[in-house]
Amino acid sequence: xxxxxxxxxxxxxxxxxxxxxxxxxxxxxxxxxxxxxxxxxxxxxxxxxxxxxxxxxxxxxxxxxxxxxxxxxxxxxxxxxxxxxxxxxxxxxxxxxxxxxxxxxxxxxxxxxxxxxxxxxxxxxxxxxxxxxxxxxxxxxxxxxxxxxxxxxxxxxxxxxxxxxxxxxxxxxxxxxxxxxxxxxxxxxx
Numbered sequence: 348x349x350x351x352x353x354x355x356x357x358x359x360x361x362x363x364x365x366x367x368x369x370x371x372x373x374x375x376x377x378x379x380x381x382x383x384x385x386x387x388x389x390x391x392x393x394x395x396x397x398x399x400x401x402x403x404x405x406x407x408x409x410x411x412x413x414x415x416x417x418x419x420x421x422x423x424x425x426x427x428x429x430x431x432x433x434x435x436x437x438x439x440x441x442x443x444x445x446x447x448x449x450x451x452x453x454x455x456x457x458x459x460x461x462x463x464x465x466x467x468x469x470x471x472x473x474x475x476x477x478x479x480x481x482x483x484x485x486x487x488x489x490x491x492x493x494x495x496x497x498x499x500x501x502x503x504x505x506x507x508x509x510x511x512x513x514x515x516x517x518x519x520x521x522x523x524x525x526x527x528x529x530x531x532x533x534x535x536x537x
Contacts, residue, residue, distance in 0.1 A: 368528065369518075372514075382511065383517050386462050393456075400413070414452065421448045421452075438481065458471045462509070468537065469537050471509060471513070472510050
């Protein structure tokens with residue numbers, strides 16, 4: 348009697364029914380190492396933002412504005428938007444509150460931990476890209492004070508690093524990706 352694969356199991360497997368690993372996608376060791384370093388760097392970038400905003404380490408957040416001292420991390424960004432930004436009022440009405448702070452801070456923490464550990468990269472890439480897209484559209488570079496580019500800003504690069512880490516399964520190199528794949532296969536939890 349032939350064994351059949353259930354639909355739920357098939358959704359966590361790659362072609363031919365096997366779980367995919369970074370080695371299946373990126374074969375050169377130097378490229379794997381570069382992708383792993385990129386993953387860890389972007390993870391630390393998000394984790395550091397969480398730590399600085401939580402404890403007021405004095406880099407972008409002074410201690411008196413720390414979250415643990417009653418500061419409002421998301422509100423600091425949204426509250427200082429120039430009035431000429433077309434979506435500022437919409438995002439301020441949705442997230443200029445304690446709920447917005449909690450969602451923002453949990454996002455920074457979750458994205459940072461996932462990227463550093465190499466587990467949950469797909470969820471981190473999707474949520475991080477959404478966060479970066481929201482931060483981009485709420486402060487469009489061609490409105491008001493101009494940055495160095497009228498269309499792109501750093502949010503694009505940050506989102507791309509998250510996506511590249513997820514699609515190349517870079518958590519398998521110097522991370523928990525292979526172990527995590529043994530638990531969740533190729534599902535969205537990967």
